[in-house]
Amino acid sequence: MITRRQALLGAGAVLLGGAVPLFAKQDQTKKTDEQELAKWMDYRKRLDGSGGWPWKPQKISPDMAAKLGYSGFYNSGQGCGYGVFKGLVGQMALKYGKPYDGFPLQMMAYGASGVGNWGTLCGSLNGAAAAFGLFYDRNASTELIDALFHWYETAKIPAFEPSIKKLDFTPQATVPHSTLCHVSVSKWCYETGIEMHSPERSERCARVTADVAKKAAELLNARIAGKPIQSKPSKNQATCMACHDKGKDSDIAKGKMDCGTCHDGHLDSKFSDHP
């Protein structure tokens, strides 16, 4: 026989995402627990699926994604995260209207310059990943994110050539070797000798925004068409994960970034010897 408390704990297990044994027993507060759990179950019921998630993705033009990305970057300085998201979801809004035109697109400006100019994740990658998240659950999004991020780490970018230019300057293409804005941008400045605070560097990032929007649109289209999504992890990841992954001697390394950008030792690293 299942008591009310057990049933509620079962509900709580669902609430908090687990399958089996759950909460530490706190016998003296049984009733409070029950009330609290019922409240959280109600919250979850009311919020899950809010906004009609997941949204249905639509096939879009990769070239138009690139153009919307480039112009979106310069759109009142809203930057890379906004640009890519506009190239994907904004394009669907232009072509299909609802529900896409109901998304508050401009919120994505927060992602610019690695989120609030912090230089963490490249904003164009963040914008693309957020768009994937609008259409797919965590596992399916991750497959698309893997393909996009691994591509970015090794791509020679920018490759995009705008038909209408903000600046008459063709930025040198380099390989970022990292998904982080700080590394991607600072390496480009180091290799080209061009200052970080310059219109030329902005033009480089506007074109990278276009490249990422195009690649993300191609991946979305492939996914919609049921084609396989290919990923190629970095060699350095494989080297480190031989010791630091799940079930290994030292299960400690979180993530999939190319380790060699910050760590040297066994790795092929160019910038870790920066003084």
Place this chain on the structure above:
Amino acid sequence: MITRRQALLGAGAVLLGGAVPLFAKQDQTKKTDEQELAKWMDYRKRLDGSGGWPWKPQKISPDMAAKLGYSGFYNSGQGCGYGVFKGLVGQMALKYGKPYDGFPLQMMAYGASGVGNWGTLCGSLNGAAAAFGLFYDRNASTELIDALFHWYETAKIPAFEPSIKKLDFTPQATVPHSTLCHVSVSKWCYETGIEMHSPERSERCARVTADVAKKAAELLNARIAGKPIQSKPSKNQATCMACHDKGKDSDIAKGKMDCGTCHDGHLDSKFSDHP
């Protein structure tokens, strides 16, 4: 007298965000340019302000943000980015209904584990920054992001103690020294000797999610009340930026992360000597 072409180029200047001289002259394609510009102006007009952006923020309970963050983390494994966003925007949806309950909350699961398990920006910080972006433009969001991210770099976390626990385990609090998931998590594993792939590490991140949601709610409330938002950049940032900021000898360093986590040399760094 302003010609139609000049007017359109002016419109284009607004479209692409600049104030003054804009596009490289391509005389042979004048007409195409005009048509193209008119098209992009139209796109911008149709997309700017879509979804009713910016949304009006509402005062919320920091403690409820923490609880929604913690339970949201375990919500079908949707993780940290979803948890914090739910603690902020989801809480507004529960309390105020529209427009907050129309946001597709679950898209934010993409931010988990530093976006698609990549270990880039801590997902709880990404979720909070995205919520700021829903309410404020890039400049105003950045002020809140600065305060939250600098706090996170130096905070001893997790501090949250759940009333209903998923796991009967109190994680050791450590200082992340970084906004990156990879560093924050791997350092915690290194310092505590607990495996990355373990329920204990998940519990640590669930509680960090609660801490970040609480702090972000406090910052939002302060901003709504018109109180000043305080930020304290890292000492290492100041050291590096003395040479690598705008107008300095080598204007190359993008971002505001604590440099010492990856670079040593002049800096106080513990982990840059990892082999």
